[in-house]
Amino acid sequence: MSDTDHFVEFERVQKSYDGEVLVVKDLNLAMPKGEFLTMLGPSGSGKTTCLMMLAGFETATHGDIRIGGRSINHIPPHKRGIGMVFQNYALFPHMTVAENLAFPLEVRKLDKSERETKVQRALDMVQMGDFGSRRPAQLSGGQQQRVALARALVFQPELVLMDEPLGALDKQLREHMQFEITRLAHELGITTVYVTHDQTEALTMSDRVAVFDDGRIQQLDAPDVLYEEPKNSFVAGFIGENNTLVGEVVEIKSDQLCVIRLDDGEVFDAKPVNVHKVGDKTRVSIRPERVEFNKDRMTPDAHTLHAEVLEFIYMGDIFRTRLRVAGNDEFIVKTRNAPDQPRLKPGQQIEIGWMPEDCRALDA
Amino acid sequence: MSDANLTDGPITTADGTSLKKSLRLALRRQKIRALLLIAPLFLFILLTFIAPIFDMLVRSVENQSVPETIPRTIDALEAWEAGAGAPPDEQVFEAFYTDFALAVGYKTHTKLGARLNYESSGLSSLFRSTGRKVGKFDTDAYADAFVEADPAFEDPAAWATWMAGAATRQALPLTADTYDAWATMLMDTKGKLAAETEIPDFVTTALYRDLANGSRPADMPDVNVSGWEPVSLAGQFAGANKGWADPQVWAIIKTYGSSYTPGYFLNAADLQLTPEGISQRPENQRIYVRLFIRTIVLSVVITGTCILLGYPVAYLLANLPLRSANVLMILVLLPFWTSLLVRTSAWKVLLQNQGVINDVLVWIGIVADDNRLELINNATGTIIAMTHILLPFMILPLFSVMKTISPSYVRAAKSMGANDWTAFWRIYFPNSVPGIGAGSILVFILSIGYYITPELVGGTKGVFISNRIAYHISSSLNWGLAAALGTLLLVLVMALYWVYDRIVGIDNVKLGG
Ligand SMILES: Nc1ncnc2c1ncn2[C@@H]1O[C@H](COP(=O)(O)OP(=O)(O)OP(=O)(O)O)[C@@H](O)[C@H]1O
Ligand SMILES: [Mg+2]
Numbered sequence: 001m002s003d004t005d006h007f008v009e010f011e012r013v014q015k016s017y018d019g020e021v022l023v024v025k026d027l028n029l030a031m032p033k034g035e036f037l038t039m040l041g042p043s044g045s046g047k048t049t050c051l052m053m054l055a056g057f058e059t060a061t062h063g064d065i066r067i068g069g070r071s072i073n074h075i076p077p078h079k080r081g082i083g084m085v086f087q088n089y090a091l092f093p094h095m096t097v098a099e100n101l102a103f104p105l106e107v108r109k110l111d112k113s114e115r116e117t118k119v120q121r122a123l124d125m126v127q128m129g130d131f132g133s134r135r136p137a138q139l140s141g142g143q144q145q146r147v148a149l150a151r152a153l154v155f156q157p158e159l160v161l162m163d164e165p166l167g168a169l170d171k172q173l174r175e176h177m178q179f180e181i182t183r184l185a186h187e188l189g190i191t192t193v194y195v196t197h198d199q200t201e202a203l204t205m206s207d208r209v210a211v212f213d214d215g216r217i218q219q220l221d222a223p224d225v226l227y228e229e230p231k232n233s234f235v236a237g238f239i240g241e242n243n244t245l246v247g248e249v250v251e252i253k254s255d256q257l258c259v260i261r262l263d264d265g266e267v268f269d270a271k272p273v274n275v276h277k278v279g280d281k282t283r284v285s286i287r288p289e290r291v292e293f294n295k296d297r298m299t300p301d302a303h304t305l306h307a308e309v310l311e312f313i314y315m316g317d318i319f320r321t322r323l324r325v326a327g328n329d330e331f332i333v334k335t336r337n338a339p340d341q342p343r344l345k346p347g348q349q350i351e352i353g354w355m356p357e358d359c360r361a362l363d364a
Numbered sequence: 365m366s367d368a369n370l371t372d373g374p375i376t377t378a379d380g381t382s383l384k385k386s387l388r389l390a391l392r393r394q395k396i397r398a399l400l401l402i403a404p405l406f407l408f409i410l411l412t413f414i415a416p417i418f419d420m421l422v423r424s425v426e427n428q429s430v431p432e433t434i435p436r437t438i439d440a441l442e443a444w445e446a447g448a449g450a451p452p453d454e455q456v457f458e459a460f461y462t463d464f465a466l467a468v469g470y471k472t473h474t475k476l477g478a479r480l481n482y483e484s485s486g487l488s489s490l491f492r493s494t495g496r497k498v499g500k501f502d503t504d505a506y507a508d509a510f511v512e513a514d515p516a517f518e519d520p521a522a523w524a525t526w527m528a529g530a531a532t533r534q535a536l537p538l539t540a541d542t543y544d545a546w547a548t549m550l551m552d553t554k555g556k557l558a559a560e561t562e563i564p565d566f567v568t569t570a571l572y573r574d575l576a577n578g579s580r581p582a583d584m585p586d587v588n589v590s591g592w593e594p595v596s597l598a599g600q601f602a603g604a605n606k607g608w609a610d611p612q613v614w615a616i617i618k619t620y621g622s623s624y625t626p627g628y629f630l631n632a633a634d635l636q637l638t639p640e641g642i643s644q645r646p647e648n649q650r651i652y653v654r655l656f657i658r659t660i661v662l663s664v665v666i667t668g669t670c671i672l673l674g675y676p677v678a679y680l681l682a683n684l685p686l687r688s689a690n691v692l693m694i695l696v697l698l699p700f701w702t703s704l705l706v707r708t709s710a711w712k713v714l715l716q717n718q719g720v721i722n723d724v725l726v727w728i729g730i731v732a733d734d735n736r737l738e739l740i741n742n743a744t745g746t747i748i749a750m751t752h753i754l755l756p757f758m759i760l761p762l763f764s765v766m767k768t769i770s771p772s773y774v775r776a777a778k779s780m781g782a783n784d785w786t787a788f789w790r791i792y793f794p795n796s797v798p799g800i801g802a803g804s805i806l807v808f809i810l811s812i813g814y815y816i817t818p819e820l821v822g823g824t825k826g827v828f829i830s831n832r833i834a835y836h837i838s839s840s841l842n843w844g845l846a847a848a849l850g851t852l853l854l855v856l857v858m859a860l861y862w863v864y865d866r867i868v869g870i871d872n873v874k875l876g877g
Pocket of ligand 2: 163
C-alpha cells in the first residue's frame with residue numbers, strides 16, 4: 001500500500017451528533033494523490049459532515065481518518081494543512097482581499113515580500129489581480145468565490161476541501177467556475193474533495209464521484225461508469241434521467257442476460273445487476289437515449305415492447321418524446337436531431353427496444 | 365417620447381399642471397401624514413427632554429434675582445471701585461436702604477442672601493439679620509422732623525395726593541420712585557392702599573434726600589432741611605451688621621449684579637469671579653474638577669471591567685447551543701427584573717466590613733480579622749456595584765453582534781493554519797469590535813450620569829458629579845450651580861462622544877444585525 005494511492009483514507013468511519021442517529025454509517029474511502037473526488041448526494045446525506053471530519057471541525061465517533069498515512073484524529077484543524085473553501089465563502093469582512101490571502105502566509109511567518117509575491121500570484125491565477133485592495137463586501141458573488149478559492153490555494157496545501165462552493169452562483173458563472181476549479185486543481189496537482197448536490201457539476205468536474213445517501217457511499221466510480229453502470233436504483237435514479245419499469249425475473253441466462261416479465265405480462269431482456277434468482281422483484285433502468293424505436297437499428301432477436309406516443313418535445317439539439325409503456329406514462333425517449341431522424345406524433349403506436357446490456361435489472 | 369418635450373419648457377402632466385408642482389403636491393400629503401405619525405413622540409420629547417435641557421442651559425447663566433431685587437443699588441455701585449479697598453459711599457447705602465426695605469417687604473431679601481451666599485458663605489445670615497433691623501434704623505428722626513415742620517406729613521392721604529401731581533413727581537424724582545415702589549409692594553403683598561398706610565421711614569428718607577439735594581417741591585409744603593443732622597446710612601447698616609462695612613461684600617454684590625453671569629460655570633470649574641477677574645478658588649473649596657475627573661476615571665474603569673467580564677459571557681451566549689444559551693440569557697437579564705435599590709443594597713450586605721465577602725476571606729485566612737478589606741463606601745464599592753448593574757448593557761449589544769459573526773470565519777482561519785488564539789484575535793475579535801463600541805458607549809454614558817448606586821455605596825470617595833448635582837438640586841437649592849454642572853456634564857459627554865467618533869468611528873458601532 002503506497003502513500004500516493006491512499007493519500008486520503010476513511011476507514012470504517014461513523015459519526016453521530018446526538019448519540020441516537022448515525023449521520024455517517026460505515027464510511028470507507030481511499031483517494032490517491034492528485035485526485036478530484038466529488039461527494040454527491042441529496043440534502044442531509046452527510047456530505048458536509050464528512051468534510052468537517054476531514055478538516056477537523058467534527059470528530060469521528062468511530063473509525064480512523066488518515067492523510068498521507070497518518071491518522072489525523074488527534075491533530076487539531078490548524079495543523080492539518082488543508083485548504084478549505086466554504087459554502088458561504090467565509091472571507092474575512094474586516095480585511096481587504098489581499099489581506100485575506102496573506103493571512104495563511106502570515107500565520108506561517110513568511111516574510112513580507114514573499115507574502116506579497118505569493119498573494120499576487122494567487123490573485124492572478126483566478127484573474128483577480130486588480131482587486132487586492134477591495135473589501136469582500138465590494139465584490140460580486142463570483143468574484144468572492146474566486147478570492148475564496150485563491151485563499152484556499154495560496155499556501156499550497158496538498159489537500160483542498162470545497163463545500164458546495166458554487167451553490168450561490170448563476171448558471172453561466174457556475175459553469176465558468178467549474179472549469180476554472182478543475183483546471184487549477186489539475187494544474188497544481190492538488191487533491192480535491194468537492195461537495196455538491198448538483199449532479200452535472202459532479203459528472204463534469206470529477207475524476208471520481210462518491211454518491212452519498214443515508215450516511216453511506218452508494219457508489220464510488222468515475223462519472224461515465226456511474227452514469228452507464230449504476231449499481232443500484234438509487235444511483236440510477238439520482239444520476240441523470242432514467243426510465244424505470246417494475247417487474248419480476250423469470251429466467252437468468254448468464255451473468256450478462258436475464259429475462260424480465262413486467263406486471264402486464266410483457267417480457268424483455270436485461271442485464272442482471274442486483275438480482276440473484278428467478279422470482280426476484282426488480283426495478284429495471286434504461287437511459288432515455290439508449291431506447292430505440294427504429295426497427296432497422298435493433299438487433300433482430302431483440303425483445304420489443306409496445307408503446308404509445310403521448311407527447312413530442314422539440315428541444316433543438318435533441319427530441320424528447322414521452323411514451324406510455326406498460327402503464328408507465330413517464331417513459332422518456334431522447335433522440336438526436338438528425339436529418340434522418342423521424343419525428344413521432346402523439347397517438348402514434350410504436351415498438352421500442354434496446355440492447356440488453358443497456359437495460360439494467362436493479363434492486364426493487 | 366421626443367426630445368421636444370424635454371426642451372420646450374417644463375415638463376407637464378396630462379392635464380397641463382407642471383410636473384414638479386404636482387409631484388410636490390403628491391409628496392406633501394405623504395409628508396404631512398408622516399409628520400402626524402411622529403407628532404406625539406416629537407411633542408413628548410420636546411416637553412420632557414428638549415425643554416428641560418433648554419431650561420437647564422438658561423438657569424446655568426441666569427442671575428435675575430440680584431438685579432431685580434436691588435436694582436437701585438446695582439446702579440449706584442456702577443461708580444464704585446472695588447479695588448480701592450473702601451466700602452462704597454453714602455449714595456450707594458441710600459439706594460441700598462430703599463432696595464433693602466422694599467425687599468424686606470416682599471420677603472425676597474433672604475432669597476437674595478441665599479443666592480449671594482453661593483458666592484461667599486455668610487452673606488445669607490448677613491441679609492437675614494439685617495432684614496430684622498432695617499425697619500428700626502435711626503431714619504425715623506427725619507420723619508419726626510418732617511411732622512414737626514408740617515403735620516400733613518403724617519397723613520398718608522395727603523402723601524397720595526402730592527404724589528399724584530405731575531409737577532411734584534418731576535421735582536422729587538427719588539421720592540416719587542420710592543413712593544411708587546412702596547405703594548406697589550403694599551398692594552402686591554398685603555393688598556393695602558398706600559393712601560391708608562403709615563408712611564415708612566425709607567420714603568421720608570428719600571424725600572429728605574431730594575430736598576437735601578436742593579430740589580423744591582411744587583405742591584408739597586416746602587421744608588428747609590439744610591440744618592438737619594443727616595443720618596449716615598452706612599453707619600446704620602454697619603451698626604446692624606458690621607459685614608456691611610466690608611468692601612468684599614460689596615465687591616460680590618457688584619460682581620453678581622448683572623442679569624446673566626458666568627459665575628455658576630466658573631464655580632462648577634472651581635473658579636471664581638473676582639473684581640480682578642477670574643481666579644482659582646481657595647484650595648479647600650475646589651471639589652468639582654476633582655469630581656469630574658473622578659467620574660470620568662471611574663466610568664472608564666467600569667466600562668473596562670464590563671468589557672472584561674461581559675465579553676466571555678456574550679461569547680458563550682452567542683456560541684452555546686440554544687437551550688443553554690437561553691438559560692444563560694435569563695441569568696444575564698435577571699438583574700433587570702430586580703429593583704435597582706435591592707441590588708445595590710445587596711452589595712452593601714456583601715461588601716461591608718463585617719459583610720459576607722470579608723467574612724469568607726477572613727475565614728479562609730487570606731486577610732487578617734483586624735485588617736478587613738475596605739470594599740464599600742469608597743471607589744471600589746462604586747466600581748463593583750456599578751459594573752454589576754451595567755453589565756447587561758455591555759453583554760446585550762456584544763451578544764447581538766457576535767451572533768452575526770459566522771462560525772465559518774474562525775473555521776476558515778483555523779483551516780489556514782491559525783491556532784485558536786490567532787483565529788480569535790485576528791478574526792473573531794475584530795469582527796466583534798462594533799459590539800464593544802456600542803456596549804462601551806452605553807455603559808460609559810449611563811455610568812457617567814449614574815446617581816443612586818454611587819450615593820448608596822460610594823461613601824465620600826466614590827461619589828460622582830451627579831451626586832453633587834442632586835445635592836444642589838434638593839439640599840442646597842443652588843439650582844443655578846446644579847444646572848451649570850449638568851451643562852458641563854452634557855458638554856463633556858458630547859465632547860467624549862466626538863473624540864470617540866474620531867478614534868473608533870461611529871459607523872463602527874453596531875447594536876446587532
Ligand atoms: N451540528 C449538528 N448537530 C446535529 N445534527 C446535525 C448537525 N449538523 C448536521 N446534522 C445532521 O446530520 C445530517 C447530515 O448533515 P450534513 O450537513 O452532513 O448534510 P449534507 O449532506 O451536507 O446536506 P446538504 O446538501 O443539505 O448540505 C443531517 O440530517 C443533519 O440534520
Ligand atoms: Mg452540506
